[in-house]
Structure formats: C-alpha cells, structure tokens
Amino acid sequence: MNILHIANHIKQSGNGIVNVMIDLACEQSMLGHKVAVASEGGEYLALLRQHNIEHYNLDQTRKPMQMLQAFFHFQNIVRRFQPDIIHAHMMTGALLSRYSKGFRKYKIVTHVHNEFQKSADYMKVGDTVIAVSQAVAKSMANRGVNERKLRVVLNGTIGSKRNQRMEGISLKGRSIVTVAGLNERKGIADLIEAFNIVSGQCPESELYIVGDGPEKERFKTMATQSSSRNRIHFEGFQTDPKKYMSSSEVFVLASHKDPFPLVLLEARESGCAIIATDVDGIPEALDFGNSGMLVPPKTPDKLAEAILNMLNDEELREKYKRSAEQGLDFYKVERVAKETIEIYEDLLSDKYRMISRREEMNGME
Known part of the structure; x- marks a missing residue:
C-alpha cells in the first residue's frame, strides 16, 4: 500500500x-x-x-x-x-x-x-x-x-535504524544520568534538588544531564547556585545518548507528564538500573515497576531516597539492571x-x- x-x-x-x-x-x-x-x-x-x-x-x-x-x-x-x-x-x-x-x-x-x-x-x-x-x-x-x-x-525502539552503536564513555564517580528535554515537564528542577540531597550523603556522586531545551539556562543557573555545582554536568544534546546510559550506575527520568517515553526503552536496552516517575505511560514502559523503580512525581525527597537506595544497595541495583533487559523483544x-x-x-x-x-x-x- x-x-x-x-x-x-x-x-x-x-x-x-x-x-x-x-x-x-x-x-x-x-x-x-x-x-x-x-x-x-x-x-x-x-x-x-x-x-x-x-x-x-x-x-x-x-x-x-x-x-x-x-x-x-x-x-x-x-x-x-x-x-x-x-x-x-x-x-x-x-x-x-x-x-x-x-x-x-x-x-x-x-x-x-x-x-x-x-x-x-x-x-x-x-x-x-x-x-x-x-x-x-x-x-x-x-x-x-x-x-x-x-x-x-x-x-x-529495539532494532531502530536510527541507532548508531557507540562505545561507552568514562563517567566520574557514582554516576547518575538523565536524558531528557530541558523543560519543566521533564522534572529537571526536581532532579537537581534531589541530587543536592544525594550528594550530601554520597560525596562521590555525579549528575549528568544529557539533552537540550528551552529552559536550559534556568536549570544551569539553578545548578550553579547548588552546593554540588561542581558535580552537575550539562552534556547537551547527544545523537547517541546510550553511551551515557551504558556507563551510568543509575538512570533517572523525573517527568511530570510523559505519554510513553522512548528513552526508557533505550535505557532498558542499555541495561540500566532505572528510576522514573509514576505518571502517564511510564509505568507501562517499565512493566509497572518490574523493570524500573517508580516514584511519585514532583517529590524530590522521595526521588533522592530512591537514588540513594539504588546507589547504596548493589544487589538491588543489579536486580533492576537484569529486569530492565527482560522482555525487550516486545519493544x-x-x-x-x-x-x-x-x-x-x-x-x-x-x-x-x-x-x-x-x-x-x-x-x-
């Protein structure tokens, strides 16, 4: 046809x-x-x-x-x-x-x-x-x-002709990665606030924000005012963000609204331990919590708690990495x-x- x-x-x-x-x-x-x-x-x-x-x-x-x-x-x-x-x-x-x-x-x-x-x-x-x-x-x-x-x-997204396989990169410290448009809907401000809590209890943690968007400067200003400013890295738009995903200890998506984000499937394919907000189609993309940890949206304190649990508990982290890769043939x-x-x-x-x-x-x- x-x-x-x-x-x-x-x-x-x-x-x-x-x-x-x-x-x-x-x-x-x-x-x-x-x-x-x-x-x-x-x-x-x-x-x-x-x-x-x-x-x-x-x-x-x-x-x-x-x-x-x-x-x-x-x-x-x-x-x-x-x-x-x-x-x-x-x-x-x-x-x-x-x-x-x-x-x-x-x-x-x-x-x-x-x-x-x-x-x-x-x-x-x-x-x-x-x-x-x-x-x-x-x-x-x-x-x-x-x-x-x-x-x-x-x-x-599995088998997409867009994907270019790249080698992973070396990220500093205990790496936390997000890949998202830099706008309010993606919860970037919540993630920066949560990272301020995380970094106080995990001094070797580093936050990598991959993406671009209309509110980039506002988020950068927010980061520079943080006590953890030297450990928040804005990496800009990347044609293949999987090199960050595959090198991360924890992948986070803090969206306020998200119908069914492709990035979660890419994070699952990369074998990430995933934390994401329990909104819209995100639970469906994570098999309702089996393939990633779900937290309420707009709650930086709960997001920080989840990140710390994932960083501090290697067994939990490995469990979510394994489960993320299960059932990907469907996608x-x-x-x-x-x-x-x-x-x-x-x-x-x-x-x-x-x-x-x-x-x-x-x-x-």
Whole structure:
C-alpha cells in the first residue's frame, strides 16, 4: 500500500515524535510498502533515502500565508503520491490531511504522542486514532474521542535504524544520568534538588544531564547556585545518548507528564538500573515497576531516597539492571510497524474488498 507520513520536520534533535515516525517509515518500507514522508526536512533525510523512502518538502509554519501555501502544496503531494493512508503525527499534518481530503479515498490515521498538549484535541480528525499507551488512550477517550476509533500501539525502539552503536564513555564517580528535554515537564528542577540531597550523603556522586531545551539556562543557573555545582554536568544534546546510559550506575527520568517515553526503552536496552516517575505511560514502559523503580512525581525527597537506595544497595541495583533487559523483544520496531499496518488494513478493508470483487468480476467475463 502507499503510506504517506506527515510531520513538521525530520530533524535529528531528540524529538520522540519524529523518531517514532522515522522508525515506522523505515520498517514499513522494509516490509514492502511504498512509503513517503512530507515535512520541512532535516538530518534524517539521508536515512530515508537509504530505505527508498521519498521525501516531499512541506513548510507547515503556522502563519496565514505559509499555511495557505502548505494547503495547496500538500494537495499536489497527494495527487503525485496517491496515498492509501496518510499517517499524521502532529496537529498541523492532521488538519491538512482532513481539509485536503474532499472526495479522495485515502484514510487518515492520527498518532497521539503528546496528549497533554491542548493541540491533541485536533487529532480527533483521524479515521483511526493511535495512542502510544493505555494511559493516553484513556485520556483521549475522556476528551471525546470515540473509543471505537482508538487503537493502542505501544512504542518500540529495539532494532531502530536510527541507532548508531557507540562505545561507552568514562563517567566520574557514582554516576547518575538523565536524558531528557530541558523543560519543566521533564522534572529537571526536581532532579537537581534531589541530587543536592544525594550528594550530601554520597560525596562521590555525579549528575549528568544529557539533552537540550528551552529552559536550559534556568536549570544551569539553578545548578550553579547548588552546593554540588561542581558535580552537575550539562552534556547537551547527544545523537547517541546510550553511551551515557551504558556507563551510568543509575538512570533517572523525573517527568511530570510523559505519554510513553522512548528513552526508557533505550535505557532498558542499555541495561540500566532505572528510576522514573509514576505518571502517564511510564509505568507501562517499565512493566509497572518490574523493570524500573517508580516514584511519585514532583517529590524530590522521595526521588533522592530512591537514588540513594539504588546507589547504596548493589544487589538491588543489579536486580533492576537484569529486569530492565527482560522482555525487550516486545519493544522491537518491527512489532510496532506490523501492528500499525494491521490498523491500516482494517481501515482499508472495505476498499480492498471492492477491488477484489471487481477483479473477480473482470475475471469471469
């Protein structure tokens, strides 16, 4: 079938939405489907070409003139590619797909990655709405999406064509690592506050913050005001953060909201002892606490207690490292792609039945 994915960009910036889309597109192409991506472009363009995936440049800047141009340009893309499925990963693409449909026969699949955003309401326009976790599906149902339109496909990163295997690095002291966007939602301030407690009781501990984001300077200022400022390291965005994960003693994700973070699957694959907050899809990504320790969100004291327990108890730490690596076969990208293809086929089944019937009638003539 012809599958057209649409997102704002394909930049290699740590954006989980983009990473899921790229993984899906590559895997679907390998399964024999004709796949294309419409976006404003980015560093993943070379990877798409390697997998025979066509890319259409589409500027979706949310300004009146650019959106009008995007509307006509998108219609032209649809005419050229003739998609059976348009898979929209962001709000703008979902609306373009719906408003451009007219009498065209393609089906629209919207993929809800960040349901906490108000813009997630617009993802209702899909003929089918994919949620990345049961928690997201429940939230979308509460927001008015017909449950018959909702399907859950848990994220997976194992076997991703994006991954580049790198050697681990040498980290100082008792290393605590987080990989996250530097914004309030990811609980970076909570982690810095928790580390102030940890460092007082474990003087050899070191905190490595891997990632970039809009509130980087605020968090850096907060760190410089800490008594542990010399042991808090901002490492910036890394194309392969696994080199930090595989070298850490403890991996932490202190999110306030998180639908189903890919980084936890990457941490599990790296064999990390994981501590994360008990919110949204995080428990699902950690097998409800079996593959990582869960703590309440926005509680730096409890987070610090969990980190100290993990650092001070080698048996506990090794237990969580072993359990993190259990059951990872389920989180292969191949499984995600196949489940998504099944959703497409369900949507298109009426169309395919009509084509088969027409071919059968032609054969009888």
